[in-house]
Amino acid sequence: MTDRTDDDVAMITRADAEACDATDPLAHWRDEFVIPDDHLAYLDGNSLGRTPKRAVDALRHVVEQQWAGDLIASWWEHGWLDLPLRAGDTLAPLIGALPGEIAVHDSTTVCLFQLVNVAIDLHRTRDGDVGRPIVVAVEATEFPTDRYVIDGISVLRSPGDVPVVVVRHGLDDLQGVDVVVRSLVDYRTARLAAIVEETRRANDAGAITVWDLSHAAGVVAVDLEGAGVELAAGCTYKFLNGGPGAPAFTYVRRSVQDDVVQPIWGWFAQRDQFAMDRAFDPRDGVGRMLNGTPGILGLTAAVAGISLAADVGIDAIAGKAARLSDFALDVAGELGLTCSTLRTPASSGGHVSIHHDDATELQRRLASERVIVDKRDPDVLRFGLSPLTTRFVDVHRGLTTLADLIA
Incomplete structure (x- = not known):
């Protein structure tokens, strides 16, 4: 499975996500965490956050x-x-x-x-x-x-x-x-x-x-x-x-x-x-x-x-959470995914909920593609957007992979 990058398929491309990461003022905080697999799109930090290096040292x-x-x-x-x-x-x-x-x-x-x-x-x-x-x-x-x-x-x-x-x-x-x-x-x-x-x-x-x-x-x-x-x-x-x-x-x-x-x-x-x-x-x-x-x-x-x-600082964290959430909603909308999460400030920016009748099977198949998301019965896939560790490219890859699996 490869990421979608064809503008004819999705108006928001991986290059757009990379540009967001390049200008993200909090991007360097990701280096504070133990991340053994940089390719893994870990979109479940709203269930269990990643491991801070300072926690290991402490x-x-x-x-x-x-x-x-x-x-x-x-x-x-x-x-x-x-x-x-x-x-x-x-x-x-x-x-x-x-x-x-x-x-x-x-x-x-x-x-x-x-x-x-x-x-x-x-x-x-x-x-x-x-x-x-x-x-x-x-x-x-x-x-x-x-x-x-x-x-x-x-x-x-x-x-x-x-x-x-x-x-x-x-x-x-x-x-x-x-x-x-x-x-x-x-x-x-x-x-x-x-x-x-x-x-x-x-x-x-x-x-x-x-x-x-x-x-x-x-x-x-x-x-x-x-x-x-x-x-x-x-x-x-x-x-x-x-x-x-x-x-x-x-x-x-x-x-x-x-x-x-x-x-x-x-x-x-x-x-x-x-x-x-x-x-x-x-x-x-x-x-x-x-x-x-x-x-x-x-x-x-x-x-x-x-x-x-x-x-x-919580203001900086909340600001990135909102940007991640709005980005995810933009991508999900263009891909035709069914979403119950509203835009900020109505929603928190902490996660985006995508609905599909085959949520259980889709969660399993996403994991096989190195995309980790959470599931809530009966039909919710929760894409977690933990601001200090989640990149815009992770969000883009997770959502486009889901769309490919549904297609």
């Missing part, structure tokens, strides 16, 4: 020098105890948070479980009517983990005095809703929610919103502080290139931190964690969201990926 140093050399003393001598909070401070500028508002720890599922419970209890405190059911709203098309977490909380809490009722009638009408859980970027279509307007609309209806930033962090210019967001969570293994299973993050706005009672009490959230015989007394700040002993190796890799994105 892990080697922690394993060989700190873990092997200083052993348990590393908790104090190398700052392992506070690594979740220092990682959070590194992440903060990328999502418009302040220092001391983010902890990087556990999985996205755990973080969402904590925050939905926090939101429920915060609402009960503010509402004053502690006897009525709490209504949690989530879209029926929301990412599975978000829906599962809410359903699980409903089962756990409903036998008590204050049941939790889950509604999936859509988020257009928030009358009677107490807690809203939603993604900033839709994982299927890449549609971008209006975080300022939607947070305000929920607040006006008396609801607290828990935002899932998993498909937004590291690719969308988010301003949590400016949007008035109180609670948010997200992962670090996609556009932040934190590695497979990298720890997720929890955001709690400073103004509500003292009111937070999170549901998983562990010794890293204890005010004096080495006073072993004391009753649980949560530490001040976002540190009260921590649970058990953090995974230092996973955190080390995550910090490397986060710091790389911070060095580039």
Whole structure:
């Protein structure tokens, strides 16, 4: 299989893509990553980001020098105890948070479980009517983990005095809703929610919103502080290139931190964690969201990926994401591919969704042509556009290869 370069076939040619790469101000950041096969069109960085070279170096140093050399003393001598909070401070500028508002720890599922419970209890405190059911709203098309977490909380809490009722009638009408859980970027279509307007609309209806930033962090210019967001969570293994299973993050706005009672009490959230015989007394700040002993190796890799994105700057990253997205939509349109992703700013620029009834087989055949994309049932091929590692030529080759396979 060869790339299309015939102007009679496609108005946008590979030469056009090469010209975009030649003038791309972020092109040199690709050299910061381990890329053993330069021909591979890796268009799945929205599922798992590539490997930063600084992550490899950092892990080697922690394993060989700190873990092997200083052993348990590393908790104090190398700052392992506070690594979740220092990682959070590194992440903060990328999502418009302040220092001391983010902890990087556990999985996205755990973080969402904590925050939905926090939101429920915060609402009960503010509402004053502690006897009525709490209504949690989530879209029926929301990412599975978000829906599962809410359903699980409903089962756990409903036998008590204050049941939790889950509604999936859509988020257009928030009358009677107490807690809203939603993604900033839709994982299927890449549609971008209006975080300022939607947070305000929920607040006006008396609801607290828990935002899932998993498909937004590291690719969308988010301003949590400016949007008035109180609670948010997200992962670090996609556009932040934190590695497979990298720890997720929890955001709690400073103004509500003292009111937070999170549901998983562990010794890293204890005010004096080495006073072993004391009753649980949560530490001040976002540190009260921590649970058990953090995974230092996973955190080390995550910090490397986060710091790389911070060095580039989120505005520059988001700008290239938009350019990649618009380029992909131009090429897809000329090739007659069916696409549900809208142009920026309506969509994030993080991925472009192409629809075809034979998506499963096409994904397999694309892989055989050294084009890696993601698939979502029943018919979506997601072309990921991770800005620091994706070239315009990768996008062009991926889409034209798909068109050739369909023809």
